[in-house]
Amino acid sequence: MYEKITPPTTGSKITFSDGKPIVPDDPIIPFIRGDGTGVDIWPATEKVIDAAVESAYGGKRKINWFKVYAGDEACDLYGTYQYLPDDTLTAIKEYGIAIKGPLTTPIGGGIRSLNVALRQIFDLYACVRPCRYYQGTPSPHKNPDKLDVIVYRENTEDIYLGIEWREGTELADKLIHYLNETLIPATKEHGKKQIRLDSGIGIKPISKTGSQRLVRRAIEQALRLPKNKQKVTLVHKGNIMKYTEGAFRDWGYELATSEFRDVCVTERESWILSNKEKNPDLTIEENAQQVEPGYNALTAEKKAEICAEVQGVLDAIWETHGQGKWKDKIMVDDRIADSIFQQIQTRPDEYSILATMNLNGDYLSDAAAAIVGGLGMGPGANIGDTCAIFEATHGTAPKHAGLDRINPGSVILSGVMMLEYMGWQEAADLIKKGIGGAISNREVTYDLARLMDPPVHPPLKCSEFAQAIINHFKD
Ligand SMILES: NC(=O)C1=CN([C@@H]2O[C@H](COP(=O)(O)OP(=O)(O)OC[C@H]3O[C@@H](n4cnc5c(N)ncnc54)[C@H](OP(=O)(O)O)[C@@H]3O)[C@@H](O)[C@H]2O)C=CC1
Numbered sequence: 001m002y003e004k005i006t007p008p009t010t011g012s013k014i015t016f017s018d019g020k021p022i023v024p025d026d027p028i029i030p031f032i033r034g035d036g037t038g039v040d041i042w043p044a045t046e047k048v049i050d051a052a053v054e055s056a057y058g059g060k061r062k063i064n065w066f067k068v069y070a071g072d073e074a075c076d077l078y079g080t081y082q083y084l085p086d087d088t089l090t091a092i093k094e095y096g097i098a099i100k101g102p103l104t105t106p107i108g109g110g111i112r113s114l115n116v117a118l119r120q121i122f123d124l125y126a127c128v129r130p131c132r133y134y135q136g137t138p139s140p141h142k143n144p145d146k147l148d149v150i151v152y153r154e155n156t157e158d159i160y161l162g163i164e165w166r167e168g169t170e171l172a173d174k175l176i177h178y179l180n181e182t183l184i185p186a187t188k189e190h191g192k193k194q195i196r197l198d199s200g201i202g203i204k205p206i207s208k209t210g211s212q213r214l215v216r217r218a219i220e221q222a223l224r225l226p227k228n229k230q231k232v233t234l235v236h237k238g239n240i241m242k243y244t245e246g247a248f249r250d251w252g253y254e255l256a257t258s259e260f261r262d263v264c265v266t267e268r269e270s271w272i273l274s275n276k277e278k279n280p281d282l283t284i285e286e287n288a289q290q291v292e293p294g295y296n297a298l299t300a301e302k303k304a305e306i307c308a309e310v311q312g313v314l315d316a317i318w319e320t321h322g323q324g325k326w327k328d329k330i331m332v333d334d335r336i337a338d339s340i341f342q343q344i345q346t347r348p349d350e351y352s353i354l355a356t357m358n359l360n361g362d363y364l365s366d367a368a369a370a371i372v373g374g375l376g377m378g379p380g381a382n383i384g385d386t387c388a389i390f391e392a393t394h395g396t397a398p399k400h401a402g403l404d405r406i407n408p409g410s411v412i413l414s415g416v417m418m419l420e421y422m423g424w425q426e427a428a429d430l431i432k433k434g435i436g437g438a439i440s441n442r443e444v445t446y447d448l449a450r451l452m453d454p455p456v457h458p459p460l461k462c463s464e465f466a467q468a469i470i471n472h473f474k475d
Pocket residue numbers: 101102103104105106115374375376377391392393394395396397398399406407408409410447
């Protein structure tokens with residue numbers, strides 16, 4: 001079955017039922033060490049996870065690690081250009097849950113991202129990146145503890161599908177001519193626009209299927225959160241990219257108000273309902289004026305549309321959501337992408353789950369991680385219906401590779417997410433406790449050390465931080 005790897009001789013397989021993992025006490029879990037700082041981070045992570053499982057279950061549960069290869073390490077073992085060998089894909093498919101370090105992607109040419117390839121091959125459509133503050137973590141922000149968001153990033157499409165044509169190639173040329181001469185003139189709203197002949201072209205597909213299954217996961221997550229965090233914000237640049245990013249927003253609202261009708265209210269619906277609650281005699285048009293900025297300047301047709309919307313909302317949900325009942329529902333709103341970057345800094349406590357398309361989520365998860373302590377504290381999970389791969393938000397940080405100084409926190413916290421996903425909460429809690437203890441004791445790696453006041457000198461090495469986390473399990 002495998003060309004160059006051998007699974008552990010002990011251990012059992014994780015299986016999936018209805019999108020949920022069924023985990024034995026001795027699961028076999030494949031891991032990819034990763035390029036660059038993966039060489040430092042992975043051993044630290046494995047040590048912490050093993051110690052937590054041993055400490056929590058006293059030998060009754062144990063992970064049987066299965067080393068599989070990707071990136072530079074894979075090429076060393078399997079040969080040139082064998083970045084993602086079949087062995088690795090077979091093992092992940094077979095065992096269902098995997099964890100990985102970061103993998104390098106060249107810029108401007110060369111292979112396409114192995115990280116993205118894994119997400120697409122296993123249809124891991126939800127990239128889940130919690131950005132929450134750990135007490136005592138230094139941050140450049142005044143109130144990092146106010147940010148507690150989970151980025152739910154669509155993980156399989158958008159520009160990450162990687163359908164592009166390089167400038168100057170025959171196909172790029174052909175496509176540009178076809179667009180300029182046929183498709184653009186055939187679309188009235190494009191007017192006389194033309195694409196420059198020396199352009200590279202990339203395609204940005206955003207599907208209803210991809211958008212709605214991501215938003216579904218985000219709303220399901222909101223249902224599991226405490227009442228005050230039951231909010232999903234659809235992030236998009238729909239004012240500019242109307243039929244991709246704008247459609248993502250519309251499909252998100254459509255899903256929330258159909259499949260989750262009884263448990264969701266949209267922000268706009270909440271305005272309509274509360275306007276009527278404050279003034280039961282309000283006419284439909286007065287309500288519409290309060291909901292739609294600039295209503296009075298609209299055309300008669302547009303005004304009629306807004307009034308119909310107000311009437312429609314009251315007819316559909318006044319009974320079930322009115323008289324303040326909407327306040328107990330999941331609030332679904334939307335924000336334009338540039339605005340959300342400032343909002344998470346200026347009004348962090350107003351947000352909870354940020355449902356995004358692929359590119360926006362990539363940007364936003366780094367930015368949110370920075371607020372709560374940096375990329376050293378940014379975990380993540382790629383979740384599908386029959387497989388999950390856990391990995392940090394950050395990349396290979398090549399300048400720190402092999403120096404035993406990088407912060408392993410993000411991959412360790414990705415391990416915490418994995419343990420929670422497996423239902424091994426006791427082990428996950430020990431690690432969280434250990435991280436909290438190490439940080440509040442100022443036992444930290446360089447990245448956190450330099451932000452602390454006063455700065456910590458000397459900082460702990462990567463391996464020492466792992467040991468410090470273990471030492472603080474039982475504080
Ligand atoms: N999922 C994946 O595997 C990902 C892979 N990549 C790939 O990684 C490579 C390098 O990308 P790059 O843009 O440099 O981004 P990186 O995320 O690798 O690193 C950028 C900077 O972030 C900080 N940082 C990253 N990881 C940590 C950590 N564990 N602890 C503390 N600080 C950290 C460091 O800042 P400082 O030096 O200031 O301390 C580092 O120089 C590229 O090939 C890219 O494609 C990128 C993202 C995700």
